Amino acid sequence: MKVLIVGGGGREHAIAASVAKSSRVEQIYCAPGNAGIGKIAECVPIGAMEFEKLAAFAKENAVDFTIIGMDDPLAGGIVDVFEREGLRVFGPRKNAAILEGSKAFSKDLMKKYGIPTARYETFDDPKDALAYLETAKMPIVLKADGLALGKGVLICRTLAEAKDGVKEIMEDKKFGSAGNHMVVEEFMTGREVSVLSFVDGKTIQILSSAQDHKRAKDGDEGLNTGGMGTFSPSPFYTKEVDAFCRAHIYQKTVDAMAAEGREYKGVIFFGLMLTEEGPKVLEYNARFGDPEAQVVLPRMKNDIIDVMEACVDGTLDKIKLEFEDNAAVCVVLASDGYPLSYEKGLAIKGEEQFEGKDGYYCFHAGTALAADGTVVTNGGRVLGVTAKGADLKEARKNAYAATEWISFANKYMRHDIGKAIDEA
Numbered sequence: 001m002k003v004l005i006v007g008g009g010g011r012e013h014a015i016a017a018s019v020a021k022s023s024r025v026e027q028i029y030c031a032p033g034n035a036g037i038g039k040i041a042e043c044v045p046i047g048a049m050e051f052e053k054l055a056a057f058a059k060e061n062a063v064d065f066t067i068i069g070m071d072d073p074l075a076g077g078i079v080d081v082f083e084r085e086g087l088r089v090f091g092p093r094k095n096a097a098i099l100e101g102s103k104a105f106s107k108d109l110m111k112k113y114g115i116p117t118a119r120y121e122t123f124d125d126p127k128d129a130l131a132y133l134e135t136a137k138m139p140i141v142l143k144a145d146g147l148a149l150g151k152g153v154l155i156c157r158t159l160a161e162a163k164d165g166v167k168e169i170m171e172d173k174k175f176g177s178a179g180n181h182m183v184v185e186e187f188m189t190g191r192e193v194s195v196l197s198f199v200d201g202k203t204i205q206i207l208s209s210a211q212d213h214k215r216a217k218d219g220d221e222g223l224n225t226g227g228m229g230t231f232s233p234s235p236f237y238t239k240e241v242d243a244f245c246r247a248h249i250y251q252k253t254v255d256a257m258a259a260e261g262r263e264y265k266g267v268i269f270f271g272l273m274l275t276e277e278g279p280k281v282l283e284y285n286a287r288f289g290d291p292e293a294q295v296v297l298p299r300m301k302n303d304i305i306d307v308m309e310a311c312v313d314g315t316l317d318k319i320k321l322e323f324e325d326n327a328a329v330c331v332v333l334a335s336d337g338y339p340l341s342y343e344k345g346l347a348i349k350g351e352e353q354f355e356g357k358d359g360y361y362c363f364h365a366g367t368a369l370a371a372d373g374t375v376v377t378n379g380g381r382v383l384g385v386t387a388k389g390a391d392l393k394e395a396r397k398n399a400y401a402a403t404e405w406i407s408f409a410n411k412y413m414r415h416d417i418g419k420a421i422d423e424a
């Protein structure tokens, strides 16, 4: 069968690597893809938001199945366009992708159906938000309502910071139209866990847990990023936590979406915080995490196409998800200066050292092919180096050893990815 993947980051590279393992797949296309994905798929120069062109490509090339990796096209309704054209596609429709696309929607859903989350208020007028903040407890969290590349969240320690935040989000529109509405949320503390799931409208199946490291610098210092590294499984995601989430969060979310007439098919990513009062939902995403996919998918034993087709066909109850009894760690190699400004176009050396090494992966995120065919840096997050190990300690050792195989002039990484597991 022929498969098209929409997206071009590290997550899509991990998806492509899983798809490439399927014995059912003979050809993979990726739009737009990147230099690493180009080694296992044919990259197609169509942007992820060019829905009509992508659907036309799928038809002309007799693509049997399309996988949407990214949030923006999902929120924009790419699945609806593909379905209208009679194409088989994996991901939530527009009316369900709102689970990630609007924080106000997801918070109201959780309140209505009793799904544990931080207490909150929503505002569409900055004056009301400012008045509310005067009496609110600090620290407090401000969230722009819409998609903001994972950056629309401000954690404010003082009233002055919170007032500045309202101005940035609602008046200066720092995150664009995402700031027309704003959620103001209680600040929670605890360990964060990322839980990915497959959903077919009714049934939900949970993947092995993971944890992301969002801050740029060691010790969780520095600015928020798209993610500097991950590990899977999370030792903090205990049997008790799992049982609680199964009883109060996962199935309830799927059922709530169905009850709202927004049948959900695809991936739901639960961003959880393990608070003293129990696990609570920080956020939902309508896609695999990046770089969570880079540690979870390599450990999945199932044929990913079988699972994704079951989501589309509503037969996920017939599938049993299985994971290797091991661990994986992903260390992101970034351009020094990320997430602010950084140089691009620098030659990347050493990737050939991954060839033929089982359990080691070099996922491309921000890379490009230069005119002379060399692979060069082309983004803030450049590569995700993943390694497996018998346990998290061994996986971490292996991943950091593999980061040494790669060189580029402004290579930057955190040195404490997975270090928290020492406290587990």
Ligand code: AMP
Binding pocket: 118, 141, 150, 153, 155, 185, 186, 187, 188, 189, 192, 214, 271, 282, 283
């Ligand atoms: P989000 O995009 O909603 O996941 O937020 C990004 C990050 O901000 C989360 O991963 C948390 O680290 C932090 N965050 C979001 N909401 C809260 C909250 N209510 N309390 C504490 N931290 C939060």
Ligand code: GLY
Binding pocket: 150, 212, 226, 227, 285, 288, 289, 290, 291, 292
């Ligand atoms: N790594 C967090 C995310 O994908 O949103």
